Amino acid sequence: MAEKEMEYRVEMFNKLTHTCFQKCVESKYKDSELNMGENSCIDRCVAKYWQVTNLVGVLLGNNRPM
Amino acid sequence: MAEKEMEYRVEMFNKLTHTCFQKCVESKYKDSELNMGENSCIDRCVAKYWQVTNLVGVLLGNNRPM
Amino acid sequence: MAEKEMEYRVEMFNKLTHTCFQKCVESKYKDSELNMGENSCIDRCVAKYWQVTNLVGVLLGNNRPM
Amino acid sequence: IEQLQVRDSLRMYNSLVERCFTDCVDSFKRKTLDKQEETCVRRCAEKFLKHSMRVGLRFAELNQGAPTPD
Amino acid sequence: IEQLQVRDSLRMYNSLVERCFTDCVDSFKRKTLDKQEETCVRRCAEKFLKHSMRVGLRFAELNQGAPTPD
Amino acid sequence: IEQLQVRDSLRMYNSLVERCFTDCVDSFKRKTLDKQEETCVRRCAEKFLKHSMRVGLRFAELNQGAPTPD
Numbered sequence: 440m441a442e443k444e445m446e447y448r449v450e451m452f453n454k455l456t457h458t459c460f461q462k463c464v465e466s467k468y469k470d471s472e473l474n475m476g477e478n479s480c481i482d483r484c485v486a487k488y489w490q491v492t493n494l495v496g497v498l499l500g501n502n503r504p505m
Numbered sequence: 506m507a508e509k510e511m512e513y514r515v516e517m518f519n520k521l522t523h524t525c526f527q528k529c530v531e532s533k534y535k536d537s538e539l540n541m542g543e544n545s546c547i548d549r550c551v552a553k554y555w556q557v558t559n560l561v562g563v564l565l566g567n568n569r570p571m
Numbered sequence: 572m573a574e575k576e577m578e579y580r581v582e583m584f585n586k587l588t589h590t591c592f593q594k595c596v597e598s599k600y601k602d603s604e605l606n607m608g609e610n611s612c613i614d615r616c617v618a619k620y621w622q623v624t625n626l627v628g629v630l631l632g633n634n635r636p637m
Numbered sequence: 638i639e640q641l642q643v644r645d646s647l648r649m650y651n652s653l654v655e656r657c658f659t660d661c662v663d664s665f666k667r668k669t670l671d672k673q674e675e676t677c678v679r680r681c682a683e684k685f686l687k688h689s690m691r692v693g694l695r696f697a698e699l700n701q702g703a704p705t706p707d
Numbered sequence: 708i709e710q711l712q713v714r715d716s717l718r719m720y721n722s723l724v725e726r727c728f729t730d731c732v733d734s735f736k737r738k739t740l741d742k743q744e745e746t747c748v749r750r751c752a753e754k755f756l757k758h759s760m761r762v763g764l765r766f767a768e769l770n771q772g773a774p775t776p777d
Numbered sequence: 778i779e780q781l782q783v784r785d786s787l788r789m790y791n792s793l794v795e796r797c798f799t800d801c802v803d804s805f806k807r808k809t810l811d812k813q814e815e816t817c818v819r820r821c822a823e824k825f826l827k828h829s830m831r832v833g834l835r836f837a838e839l840n841q842g843a844p845t846p847d
Contacts, residue, residue: 443647444647446647447647447648447650447651449786449788450647450648450651451651451654452832452833452836453788453789453792454651454652454654454655455832455836456789456828456829456832457792457796458655458658458659459828459832460796460825460828460829462662462663462665463665463828464824464825464828466800468800468801468817468820468821468824469820470820471819471820471823471824472824472827473824473827473828473831477828478831479665480665481828481831481832481835482668482831482835483665483666483667483668484665485832485835485836485839486668486669486835486839487658487662487665487668487669487670487674488654488658488662489836489839490669490670491654491657491658491661491662491670491678492654494670494675494678494679494682495650495653495654495657495678495682496650498679498682498683498686499650499682499686509717510717512717513717513718513720513721515646515648516717516718516721517721517724518692518693518696519648519649519652520721520722520724520725521692521696522649522688522689522692523652523656524725524728524729525688525692526656526685526688526689528732528733528735529688529735530684530685530688532660534660534661534677534680534681534684535680536680537679537680537683537684538684538687539684539687539688539691543688544691545735546735547688547691547692547695548691548695548738549735549736549737549738550735551692551695551696551699552695552699552738552739553728553732553735553738553739553740553744554724554728554732555696555699556739556740557724557727557728557731557732557740557748558724560740560745560748560749560752561720561723561724561727561748561752562720564749564752564753564756565720565752565756575787576787578787579787579788579790579791581716581718582787582788582791583791583794584762584763584766585718585719585722586791586792586794586795587762587766588719588758588759588762589722589726590795590798590799591758591762592726592755592758592759594802594803594805595758595805596754596755596758598730600730600731600747600750600751600754601750602750603749603750603753603754604754604757605754605757605758605761609758610761611805612805613758613761613762613765614761614765614808615805615806615807615808616805617762617765617766617769618765618769618808618809619798619802619805619808619809619810619814620794620798620802621766621769622809622810623794623797623798623801623802623810623818624794626810626815626818626819626822627790627793627794627797627818627822628790630819630822630823630826631790631822631826
């Protein structure tokens with residue numbers, strides 16, 4: 440069970456990383472640094488993803504915080 | 506082997522769910538109910554997905570029904 | 572560890588197959604053969620995918636090839 | 638039973654979150670969900686759950702060789 | 708051998724079904740595949756198998772350090 | 778620690794390769810990467826790593842209930 444939970448978190452982290460990269464990082468790759476706009480987009484994207492996870496968790500009747 | 510088969514069915518169910526949601530449910534989310542059109546689309550989508558699974562199974566030489 | 576490595580290769584093979592199918596095979600499916608253009612596209616796609624894998628591996632500090 | 642497990646699985650949870658986030662959240666000017674995004678996520682999640690329950694039922698029927706509704 | 712296992716794997720089966728369904732089936736006015744959809748699925752599956760065999764061969768060559776065709 | 782393992786994982790490696798390949802390589806007239814494709818892949822990979830490190834940090838903060846930057 441703990442192992443499944445762990446696997447779930449890994450998968451969640453991967454999906455989150457993938458989704459926020461898609462939403463925040465321009466795909467022309469003009470240079471190899473993240474610019475300021477991208478960085479703050481990423482921070483907010485992670486925060487909002489987290490909120491969606493919690494919101495959905497409540498709807499599903501999870502009583503432990505995610 | 507039985508475990509792999511089980512895992513395969515879980516994965517199939519997940520792909521089917523994902524694909525039929527994409528094909529049948531409008532993504533504006535104007536309300537939280539599935540309407541009649543969406544419901545019948547879902548039923549037919551599941552039925553057709555099943556048929557495609559069987560058809561492909563035959564092509565691959567599976568002799569057990571899926 | 573060897574098992575994880577194996578799983579990684581299976582996943583890599585699946586992603587490669589998926590991606591090169593997307594890039595090289597026309598999705599109208601007018602017949603069931605791969606034509607010459609598709610075949611050579613596939614060969615090059617696999618070769619380039621391999622190079623990207625190695626290039627990224629170097630960036631990540633992998634010292635074993637592949 | 639199998640379908641129930643699948644439906645309740647953590648994987649389903651993850652993919653529900655990803656889908657509803659992707660469909661409902663597109664602005665990153667703030668770090669909290671606004672009212673509209675929250676409503677969208679709620680509806681999306683409820684629809685997805687109803688959808689996946691329906692799929693589970695149909696899937697179970699097909700697994701048992703039952704006739705499908707037309 | 709590894710490639711063969713991969714190719715035969717249930718995961719490959721699942722992703723083949725998903726791809727051919729997504730590419731070939733777009734109408735849900737009926738609950739059975741029509742002739743055109745069935746033909747499309749057959750061709751798609753055959754192409755995908757040929758494709759994945761070819762990828763498997765090239766992949767194996769690269770794993771063994773063989774020169775690739777130009 | 779968990780996040781570090783995730784970041785270093787082979788799965789991440791695979792998805793990085795797939796993403797950068799998909800975004801950077803579109804021509805199959807040759808069987809080797811040209812200079813432009815190679816540059817694109819390098820930048821993509823570096824950006825992805827920086828991105829995933831940043832996500833890992835934020836994720837860890839949220840897991841520990843820390844306040845997030847605005």
